[in-house]
Amino acid sequence: MPVLLNNKAYKIMAGEIAKAANKDQFAGEVSQKIALKRLNKLNSLKGEPLTEKELTYLINDVFPDFDPKIISKAIRANRPASSLWLIPKVLLGLGGLSGLIWVLNLPFPMIRRPVARTAPIILLPSYIKMDRHYRAAIALTEQADQLVNQATSLADLKLGEGKVTQAQYNLDALPVWFLGYEPQMSGGWFNFGWKFTLDEFESARKAIGRMEAKIFQEINALNQLEQAQQDITLAQQNYQQAQDITSKEIAIKAWQAGIDQLNQLPNNTLAQEQANPKYEAYLRDFRQISNTVAENNRTSKIIAVAQQFYTQATNSCTNTVNPNNLWQECINLLNKAIAILNQVSLDDSGYLETQTLLANYEAKLGQMRIFQQQEQESQQAYELAQSMIANLPNTVDSSQRNTTTQAILNIINQLEKVHQQTTVYQDALALKNLADKKLQQLK
Numbered sequence: 523m524p525v526l527l528n529n530k531a532y533k534i535m536a537g538e539i540a541k542a543a544n545k546d547q548f549a550g551e552v553s554q555k556i557a558l559k560r561l562n563k564l565n566s567l568k569g570e571p572l573t574e575k576e577l578t579y580l581i582n583d584v585f586p587d588f589d590p591k592i593i594s595k596a597i598r599a600n601r602p603a604s605s606l607w608l609i610p611k612v613l614l615g616l617g618g619l620s621g622l623i624w625v626l627n628l629p630f631p632m633i634r635r636p637v638a639r640t641a642p643i644i645l646l647p648s649y650i651k652m653d654r655h656y657r658a659a660i661a662l663t664e665q666a667d668q669l670v671n672q673a674t675s676l677a678d679l680k681l682g683e684g685k686v687t688q689a690q691y692n693l694d695a696l697p698v699w700f701l702g703y704e705p706q707m708s709g710g711w712f713n714f715g716w717k718f719t720l721d722e723f724e725s726a727r728k729a730i731g732r733m734e735a736k737i738f739q740e741i742n743a744l745n746q747l748e749q750a751q752q753d754i755t756l757a758q759q760n761y762q763q764a765q766d767i768t769s770k771e772i773a774i775k776a777w778q779a780g781i782d783q784l785n786q787l788p789n790n791t792l793a794q795e796q797a798n799p800k801y802e803a804y805l806r807d808f809r810q811i812s813n814t815v816a817e818n819n820r821t822s823k824i825i826a827v828a829q830q831f832y833t834q835a836t837n838s839c840t841n842t843v844n845p846n847n848l849w850q851e852c853i854n855l856l857n858k859a860i861a862i863l864n865q866v867s868l869d870d871s872g873y874l875e876t877q878t879l880l881a882n883y884e885a886k887l888g889q890m891r892i893f894q895q896q897e898q899e900s901q902q903a904y905e906l907a908q909s910m911i912a913n914l915p916n917t918v919d920s921s922q923r924n925t926t927t928q929a930i931l932n933i934i935n936q937l938e939k940v941h942q943q944t945t946v947y948q949d950a951l952a953l954k955n956l957a958d959k960k961l962q963q964l965k
Contacts, residue, residue, distance in 0.1 A: 743793035821872030
């Protein structure tokens with residue numbers, strides 16, 4: 523029968539008690555003696571091993587702060603030896619036997635052939651393993667074929683890729699040297715119900731290879747499709763947010779590049795099948811936008827050309843005082859600008875903008891025509907006044923006073939018809955002052 527506290531547990535407790543006693547300078551030595559006396563007694567008594575609770579109770583009254591981890595450690599050491607100590611040896615023996623069988627089942631003909639002649643039952647594990655790999659390879663290849671060659675989504679291809687990998691693993695687990703004669707040999711001993719020849723093995727490998735290539739192409743095509751769709755969506759957003767023609771043209775080029783990517787998808791792929799309806803929609807929207815942009819570009823060019831004529835006209839006739847021929851030149855430029863703007867029809871984009879410009883241009887044209895008319899009238903009045911001055915007599919006697927006075931009044935009346943914002947106004951004003959003085963002299 524075991525003791526209440528074995529030697530190993532005793533040593534663990536005694537060591538920790540000594541450490542605890544050293545920490546207490548006053549009662550440490552006495553407490554140590556009491557605790558060791560109790561442990562010595564327990565070490566000599568027979569009975570069921572102490573529990574952790576019992577050992578804690580015996581120690582805590584003399585060492586209240588005793589480390590509970592040490593008590594737990596001592597209790598684990600105090601447990602009696604188990605009768606299961608033979609299990610490791612048994613397992614070691616079984617392991618050695620298993621290792622021998624494993625070696626004999628290795629896929630090496632120089633090992634297997636002698637065993638197959640004398641004790642074929644030993645090779646049963648390898649035959650079972652090969653049978654399992656064969657059946658798994660066949661089933662996984664068929665599943666992969668369904669998933670890959672009839673895929674409807676990327677998830678099918680990903681799942682098929684996993685099946686192909688598993689099928690390849692199982693094919694790799696089948697020893698090539700075994701194919702051709704071992705199935706016939708094993709068929710006489712073990713009824714696995716299959717014969718997997720080298721040709722069938724190569725055929726399966728080629729099928730797996732074709733599916734791997736198809737998966738690679740399909741996934742790349744789907745990635746290309748996704749990228750193209752992202753590029754097109756981004757281009758559409760950039761076009762909607764564009765504030766000027768240049769930004770819109772950049773967005774349209776990106777849009778066209780995305781559509782080109784869709785058009786370059788490999789034939790007979792899932793990506794091309796999914797892209798076909800989207801391609802038509804993208805292309806239709808792109809054509810509509812392209813036509814709109816083309817119309818906008820045409821309208822923008824028309825406006826730009828008209829603005830050049832308008833700018834030339836306003837720059838040439840900046841002042842309100844210009845000769846008649848200059849006013850006519852500016853009016854001709856404005857008429858040209860207006861005629862160009864009139865090329866934009868009601869259905870064209872930018873029609874409202876051109877109408878606003880037309881209103882401004884026509885208003886400016888009206889102002890210039892008024893200034894030209896004032897210039898023409900002033901020129902005529904001034905020239906008539908000059909001719910009337912030329913007809914005045916050089917000397918005036920009493921008999922001609924009234925006639926001459928009336929003639930001067932007519933000249934002054936003509937000079938007053940000259941507008942201020944004209945080229946002859948200052949000359950007309952000077953002549954009028956002279957006429958006024960001459961009129962005073964005749965009175």
